[in-house]
Structures are given as C-alpha cells and as structure tokens.
Amino acid sequence: MxxxxxxxxxxxxxxxxxxxxxxxxxxxxxxxxxxxxxxxxxxxxxxxxxxxxxxxxxxxxxxxxxxxxxxxxxxxxxxxxxxxxxxxxxxxxxxxxxxxxxxxxxxxxxxxxxxxxxxxxxxxxxxxxxxxxxxxxxxxxxxxxxxxxxxxxxxxxxxxxxxxxxxxxxxxxxxxxxxxxxxxLRESPVLATDSATAAPELTFRQAMSRPAYRAVLLTSFAGGAAVFGVRMAFVPLLVVEILEQEAGMAGVALTVFAAGNAAVLFASGRLSDRFGRKPFLILGSAICAVGTAALGFAPTMPWFLAASFVAGLGSGMFTPVQQAALADVIGTRARGGPVLAAFQMSADLGTVLGPIVIGWVADHTSFEVGMTVTGAVLAVSAALWLVTPEPSRIVHHEDPAHPDHAGDGIDPQCTCDGGPADAPVVRDGMAPTGRRAGYGKSP
Structure with missing residues (x-):
C-alpha cells in the first residue's frame, strides 16, 4: 500500500x-x-x-x-x-x-x-x-x-x-x-471560476444512473430514520416506560450516543481517503444496526447505555463517509444542486417517517420488534454497499486533477464518469483509458 x-x-x-x-x-x-x-x-x-x-x-x-x-x-x-x-x-x-x-x-x-x-x-x-x-x-x-x-x-x-x-x-x-x-470566500480562487467559466451541471437523473448515488440515498434515509428519527423519539420512552428510570437518564443516553459518535467521526472520514469509502459505510451501518436493535432488548440501564455507545460508534463511522461518497459522485467542478437536495430530503424523509412507522409497529407488536425493524433498515443499507462499486474511484473529466488533462481544461472527448452523456462510465475503478481510476496518482 x-x-x-x-x-x-x-x-x-x-x-x-x-x-x-x-x-x-x-x-x-x-x-x-x-x-x-x-x-x-x-x-x-x-x-x-x-x-x-x-x-x-x-x-x-x-x-x-x-x-x-x-x-x-x-x-x-x-x-x-x-x-x-x-x-x-x-x-x-x-x-x-x-x-x-x-x-x-x-x-x-x-x-x-x-x-x-x-x-x-x-x-x-x-x-x-x-x-x-x-x-x-x-x-x-x-x-x-x-x-x-x-x-x-x-x-x-x-x-x-x-x-x-x-x-x-x-x-x-x-x-x-x-x-x-x-x-x-469573496476572494476564493477556487470559487472564482464560477464567473469565469460555466460550471457543468449534474442532474438528478444522471446521478441516479450511478450505483454509488443510489446507495448514498439509502444510507442517508436509513440514518435519518434510525439516528435522527426513531432514536430521538424512542429513547425517552424506553428509558421511562420500559427501564423505569428518571426522565433525566434519557439525556444521559443521548449524550453517550454523541460520545460514541465523536470518538470516530474525524478518524473515519480521514481513513476513508486512504482505504476507500465502502469499508466504513458497510461496517458503520452494520454496527449502528446492531446497537440500535439492542436498545429495544436492554434489560438494564448499563446495557442501554452500552448499546447507545455502540450505535453512536456506527453512526460516527458512516455519517462523514457518506458525505465524502456524495462528493465523489458529484466531483469538484460540477454543480449538483438537485442531487444535493435529494440527499438532504432522503435524510429528512427518514426523520419524519421513522418515528411514525416504527411507532405503529411498536404499538401493534413491541418495542423490541420496532427497534429490530429500525436496525434492519440500516442493515439493508450496509448490504447494498457490498455490491456497489467504490465511490472514491470515480473519475470526473472536469476535475482539475484528472490524469489525462491535469487542469488544462475540459477535454470534450474525455471518456470518464461524469463526462459526455454517451461516454463510457467508470466501472469497478478502471477508467476506459486503462489507467486506474483516481485523481492523478500512479496506479
């Protein structure tokens, strides 16, 4: 390596x-x-x-x-x-x-x-x-x-x-x-290109044709449902009604989750630049799934706090990396407003629907089943990444560090992901030129 x-x-x-x-x-x-x-x-x-x-x-x-x-x-x-x-x-x-x-x-x-x-x-x-x-x-x-x-x-x-x-x-x-x-940002040389050249646009339809973007949307939805929706709504109920603790202990559980999150947020994002996005998206979603499901089966408060910490660790592993994967899909130069909006909407939709759907499940079954279903949504997200190509290997023809033109201008004949509509798409990290897909590094 x-x-x-x-x-x-x-x-x-x-x-x-x-x-x-x-x-x-x-x-x-x-x-x-x-x-x-x-x-x-x-x-x-x-x-x-x-x-x-x-x-x-x-x-x-x-x-x-x-x-x-x-x-x-x-x-x-x-x-x-x-x-x-x-x-x-x-x-x-x-x-x-x-x-x-x-x-x-x-x-x-x-x-x-x-x-x-x-x-x-x-x-x-x-x-x-x-x-x-x-x-x-x-x-x-x-x-x-x-x-x-x-x-x-x-x-x-x-x-x-x-x-x-x-x-x-x-x-x-x-x-x-x-x-x-x-x-x-007024004098930013990076953003000054907005007025000098027309930034290429990435439409929602174009983004949806890329497996990595579809996987990012599912991860965003699952995170919104489990982390920001169900967890925030159910933790107080589980602490007070099931574990029969004071309401203040719910705040302690939320803080423990945040501690697990903070412990790995920076490291996971940084390491994904070296080892790729998939390991952290898969492992993080799976760990968060286990911790989330375990919340519903916690017999004691220490168990509940431990499960909260595990869920926080998993969330901290995939949250920054999914944003980096989204950046890999869009590229440095392209404008992808609708693509970014859909990413945000998927998380917000999960946040809105999660408590409603899981609340209905819990009402008709139990808290254990409700939290298990929530964990299953995260597990499905992890499974999808198993069959999704590595996002960090996507090459964009307009990127200034592209190995074929290194910022000397956009090559209209470039055949890379994000290039012309009829251009071949990068698959499994191999660019059509025969070079290993990347950002100007030697294979």
Missing part, C-alpha cells in the same frame, strides 16, 4: 467549518427553549410541538427549490441568503406577539435552513481537495456535533436572561457568520 500524500486544506474549508460550528451552537441554544417559549402563548403541548415540526416540514418541502437556486445562482449566494433568512427570522421570533407569528417565523427559518444546508454541502464539495474529501467531511461533521453538544450547555448558563434571549443571541451570531463567510 502506498504512503498517503499529506494534502493541505485550503483556507475556505476552515471558514466553512467555523461557520458550521457557530450555526450548530446557536441551534442547540434555541432548540431546547422553543417548545417552552411557544407555551408562553397559551397553547397546548401538541401546538408547541408543531412549532418544531413546521421547521422540519419547510426544510423538506423547500429542498428541491434550494437545489434549483444553487444551480442558477451559485453556492455562495444561496449560502449567504439562507443564513441571512435564518438570522432575521430567528431574531424576529424574540419579538413575536402571538403563536401564529411564531409559527410563520419558524417556517421561514426552515426555508433558510435548507438553503444553507444544500449550499454548504455544495461549497464543501467545491473547495475540498479530491484526495481529502473524507478528512474534510470528518472535520466538518465533528465541528457540527461539538456545536450541537455545547449549545444546550451555553443555553443553560444563559437561562437567567429569559426565553427570548437565545433567539436574539443566535440571530446576532448568524449575522456575524454571514459577514465572515462573505469576506472569507
């Missing part, structure tokens, strides 16, 4: 990673107080919960439009506009006088959130060196996780300021992020 080449990350990456940390920190600051804030307007529990659902629903519904905006306006404009919309709508939440005003403002925030999410993925892909995509995804995911964990802690420290204060603080932080990103 050849020694991996150390790739220096461009400064744009660190700007985006810092922005992600602040955004996650602020979201973790606002999310815990939102239902309680809604209750201040005299509504019931269901109505207060609907405020959270409205945000998620607008993210899901507006994702296709966000993809088209990225395609037409470019990543930076949509990114900045999305953050600005979330900042203004969040700040206005602090001034809301009625429940319905709060509902409308959070819905607008959901629209801005999906604009930010889709465009940030696009920006990360555009500025990431192809040989360091896994490493970048690992760092980015880790920064987001740390921000999410610290947010509630900061919120607890600021509890004395009242329920409206977190919205104002988050809004100000987002406006600062918007300014930093604008300045940090």
């Amino acid at each position: 050849s020694t991996p080449v150390k790739v220096r990350l461009p400064p744009e990456i660190w700007v985006l990673i810092a922005a992600a940390f602040v955004i996650a920190l602020g979201f973790g600051l606002v999310a815990p107080v939102l239902p309680q804030y809604a209750r201040e307007f005299g509504v019931g529990i269901a109505a207060a919960s609907a405020i959270v659902s409205a945000f998620a629903l607008m993210r899901l519904l507006f994702a296709p439009a966000s993809g088209r905006l990225v395609q037409k306006l470019g990543e930076r404009r949509v990114y900045l506009a999305g953050i600005a919309i979330v900042a203004v709508s969040t700040g206005a939440c602090a001034l809301a006088q009625t429940y319905w005003q709060l509902m409308v403002l959070r819905s607008l925030g959901g629209i801005g959130s999906t604009m930010f999410t889709v465009s940030s993925m696009a920006l990360i892909i555009r500025v990431s060196p192809p040989a360091a995509r896994g490493r970048v995804s690992g760092v980015y995911s880790t920064s987001f996780l740390l921000g999410s964990l610290l947010g509630p802690l900061v919120g607890g420290a600021l509890a004395g300021l009242g329920l409206r204060a977190p919205f104002v603080i988050y809004a100000v932080a987002l406006l600062i992020v918007c300014l930093i990103v604008f300045v940090g």
Whole structure:
C-alpha cells in the first residue's frame, strides 16, 4: 500500500467549518427553549410541538427549490441568503406577539435552513481537495456535533436572561457568520471560476444512473430514520416506560450516543481517503444496526447505555463517509444542486417517517420488534454497499486533477464518469483509458 500524500486544506474549508460550528451552537441554544417559549402563548403541548415540526416540514418541502437556486445562482449566494433568512427570522421570533407569528417565523427559518444546508454541502464539495474529501467531511461533521453538544450547555448558563434571549443571541451570531463567510470566500480562487467559466451541471437523473448515488440515498434515509428519527423519539420512552428510570437518564443516553459518535467521526472520514469509502459505510451501518436493535432488548440501564455507545460508534463511522461518497459522485467542478437536495430530503424523509412507522409497529407488536425493524433498515443499507462499486474511484473529466488533462481544461472527448452523456462510465475503478481510476496518482 502506498504512503498517503499529506494534502493541505485550503483556507475556505476552515471558514466553512467555523461557520458550521457557530450555526450548530446557536441551534442547540434555541432548540431546547422553543417548545417552552411557544407555551408562553397559551397553547397546548401538541401546538408547541408543531412549532418544531413546521421547521422540519419547510426544510423538506423547500429542498428541491434550494437545489434549483444553487444551480442558477451559485453556492455562495444561496449560502449567504439562507443564513441571512435564518438570522432575521430567528431574531424576529424574540419579538413575536402571538403563536401564529411564531409559527410563520419558524417556517421561514426552515426555508433558510435548507438553503444553507444544500449550499454548504455544495461549497464543501467545491473547495475540498479530491484526495481529502473524507478528512474534510470528518472535520466538518465533528465541528457540527461539538456545536450541537455545547449549545444546550451555553443555553443553560444563559437561562437567567429569559426565553427570548437565545433567539436574539443566535440571530446576532448568524449575522456575524454571514459577514465572515462573505469576506472569507469573496476572494476564493477556487470559487472564482464560477464567473469565469460555466460550471457543468449534474442532474438528478444522471446521478441516479450511478450505483454509488443510489446507495448514498439509502444510507442517508436509513440514518435519518434510525439516528435522527426513531432514536430521538424512542429513547425517552424506553428509558421511562420500559427501564423505569428518571426522565433525566434519557439525556444521559443521548449524550453517550454523541460520545460514541465523536470518538470516530474525524478518524473515519480521514481513513476513508486512504482505504476507500465502502469499508466504513458497510461496517458503520452494520454496527449502528446492531446497537440500535439492542436498545429495544436492554434489560438494564448499563446495557442501554452500552448499546447507545455502540450505535453512536456506527453512526460516527458512516455519517462523514457518506458525505465524502456524495462528493465523489458529484466531483469538484460540477454543480449538483438537485442531487444535493435529494440527499438532504432522503435524510429528512427518514426523520419524519421513522418515528411514525416504527411507532405503529411498536404499538401493534413491541418495542423490541420496532427497534429490530429500525436496525434492519440500516442493515439493508450496509448490504447494498457490498455490491456497489467504490465511490472514491470515480473519475470526473472536469476535475482539475484528472490524469489525462491535469487542469488544462475540459477535454470534450474525455471518456470518464461524469463526462459526455454517451461516454463510457467508470466501472469497478478502471477508467476506459486503462489507467486506474483516481485523481492523478500512479496506479
């Protein structure tokens, strides 16, 4: 095995990673107080919960439009506009006088959130060196996780300021992020090509013809259903109703899951650049499947915490790597707004459907069966990757590091994955030229 080449990350990456940390920190600051804030307007529990659902629903519904905006306006404009919309709508939440005003403002925030999410993925892909995509995804995911964990802690420290204060603080932080990103990316030589040349577009139909993209969508859906949907909905119920523990222990279980996640997020992304995406996508999904299913059979709290940690380890192994695999599919130069939007929608759809479907299963059978079915969805995702070609071996004719033209311009006769519609597609890592598919490295 050849020694991996150390790739220096461009400064744009660190700007985006810092922005992600602040955004996650602020979201973790606002999310815990939102239902309680809604209750201040005299509504019931269901109505207060609907405020959270409205945000998620607008993210899901507006994702296709966000993809088209990225395609037409470019990543930076949509990114900045999305953050600005979330900042203004969040700040206005602090001034809301009625429940319905709060509902409308959070819905607008959901629209801005999906604009930010889709465009940030696009920006990360555009500025990431192809040989360091896994490493970048690992760092980015880790920064987001740390921000999410610290947010509630900061919120607890600021509890004395009242329920409206977190919205104002988050809004100000987002406006600062918007300014930093604008300045940090304004002179980017990587993104300057947007105005100089027409970036090739990757349509959803083209992406769906690639096995790796279909597998990424399933992994994204499975992760959304199991990690963000069923786990968040069922852990409190399992802890209180089955294990007969205090409600606070549910928070401990969620923290243990996050600890398992954080333990491997960065390493898995980095190592996938050297060993390929498939080992981590297969093993991570399988481990998360076992840990998730084990939650339903836990007889004691220590067992439950151990299962949570195992599930977190598995999730941490496949989460950043699936994003790197998505970048492998799209390539460095192409714009794939609808492709990215579908990736986000698959996770959001899993998050919405997971608790509903598994809740119905648990009602008609048991928690054990419900959690086993959830684990089975992850296992199916792992099985699909067994028969899917390695994504990191895909070659894009427009990539600047392509071995046939090394950034000297796009060769219209290039026969690589992502090339002309009638061009042969890379299969099993072997480019039609006879070279080993890659990014300019010797076979």
